[in-house]
Amino acid sequence: MKADRLLIDCHVATMTEGGAPYGAITDAAVAITDGRIAWVGPRADLPPIDAVRTDRLEGRWVTPGLIDCHTHLVFGGDRSGEFEQRLGGATYEQIARAGGGIVSSVKTTRAASEDELFASAMSRLAGLKATGVTTVEIKSGYGLDRDTELKMLRVARRIGREGGVRVRTTYLGLHAVPPEYREDRAAYVDLAIDDILLAAHSQGLVDAVDAYCEPIAFSTQEVSRLFDKARDLGLPVKLHADQLSNGGGAALAAHHRALSADHIEHATEGGVAAMAAAGVVAVLLPGAYLMLRETQAPPVDLLRRHAVRMAVATDCNPGTSPLASMTAALNLACVQFRLTPEEALVGATREAARALGMVQQAGTVETGKAADLSVWDVSGPAELCYWLGKPLLNRRYLEGYPA
Structure with missing residues (x-):
């Protein structure tokens, strides 16, 4: 041989x-x-x-090689000021409704060049690689217009070519309503679904489609429209679900047979059971839980009882999880969510691959x-x-x- x-x-x-x-x-x-x-x-x-x-x-x-199956690695600027605000007592929802949060990253990301976005993302990727990551998922979602969303996805593809890791790209157009559409969110939803997604797909920039389903973000009806379009294009879907409230996100992900439902701190037993029946992976994100000082952890006991597979990821992003270490994410998943070390490591390998639709190739x-x-x-x-x-x-x- x-x-x-x-x-x-x-x-x-x-x-x-x-x-x-x-x-x-x-x-x-x-x-x-x-x-x-x-x-x-x-x-x-x-x-x-x-x-x-x-x-x-x-x-x-x-x-x-470890797999970070949920990141927002490409963005401009940082939100350390909001970190200070939260430590002073402001909530994530209050900051977002006041024009901070995701929308504040949109401004800096739109202003940055592709080279600038690439360089800053590579600095964060260095932390992931130093902690054993060989595959990373990278979402868009800080552009919220056609040019910048495509720019972010091009940078993600470049990282896959030049960064020494495999990259899976995810279009996250339904992340927040941009300021210019604040008075006409329906028009933005139309743009995100019928224009930007189609452009990203036609240019070969997108491997999966994601959305943020929360009262401060997008409704189940809006997300369903996006996911129906993704299905028509042959793209798998995943969902930011039930992070801040029980909005039926876990059940919505199951209905659309999503690869994963991510966060799910407020998912109910009905939602968990639906995930189990549909084979949806639960992606646990302990960095966001830590940084937002949340008190309701994901329902890990329910996930075990219903045999839902669990993945672990950093959720590396500028606002709620400035975490660029996969081994730190493993530790936090054990300490905060009471995963066993074996569950956590399975979640950063085999089940993370499953959450990206790659379990036949990696993990x-x-x-x-x-x-x-x-x-x-x-x-x-x-x-x-x-x-x-x-x-x-x-x-x-x-x-x-x-x-």
């Missing part, structure tokens, strides 16, 4: 289902050919392999899947959720090459 690269003297947390915790294989080997995993298993069972290169990992742990260390791997200086996988701020990554591989 020929291989481009052979990893030995390592332990592998394959994150596959149905076996040992973490899908762990101790004293393992991984063979890589043409950017794919050609063989993985105990080193004692390794067949004869003619490898172009052999990497001895000195007893380190290997996991699938586990299995024969035939992409050789996107992270190598860690830890004594066991649980350490990835235990440390907060300690550098743990030794190296990353993207399609079998150091990245």
Whole structure:
């Protein structure tokens, strides 16, 4: 058997289902050919392999490359002033209704050039890569006009070409009503659905479609219109659901068979049951929960009871989750939401891949899947959720090459 690269003297947390915790294989080997995993298993069972290169990992742990399945990585400026306001007692809703929040990022994002947006996004991406991320989802939604939404999506595609990560792009046109449409939101909804989405799709800039369903954002009827159009275009959907209130978002995501419903702090048992029946992944976002000082956590016990799959992501954004560390997100998911370390790590690998529609290509260390791997200086996988701020990554591989 020929291989481009052979990893030995390592332990592998394959994150596959149905076996040992973490899908762990101790004293393992991984063979890589043409950017794919050609063989993985105990080193004692390794067949004869003619490898172009052999990497001895000195007893380190290997996991699938981590997947950040919910980010707003591309934006202009920052909202540290709003951070100060919230610490002074203002709520997220109050800031948004006063013209802050998402709309304040729209102004700075519209004013920034593509190169400026790329450079600032790359600085944040550095934090994700340093914590083992090999795939990142990037949303639009801070443009809210045709030119800027397309600009953001072009930058996201460029990051996928030049940033050393895989990128999945998501069109988030229904994120907020821009100031110029404040008196005619119906016209903006028409624009977002019938103009901007079609342009993004025709230019090959969008992999999925998202919306923000809340009383301060968009209604279930408006979101349904967007999702119906996405379906007509053959695009999968996902939803910011039930973050600040029970607006029926979880059930709406289930009705449209969304890839995921994200946040879901206020989802009811009925909504969770609907998600389970439709196979919708629950994406938990502990960074936003922390920064907004929320007190109602996602209904993790209900998710477990109904066997809803759970993913974990940073929600990296300028206003409510300035979090650019995937291992910090794992720690926060365990501490705040009481996930087990295995649940959290599954949520940043296998289930994050499922939340992006990529579970057949990534998220586990299995024969035939992409050789996107992270190598860690830890004594066991649980350490990835235990440390907060300690550098743990030794190296990353993207399609079998150091990245």
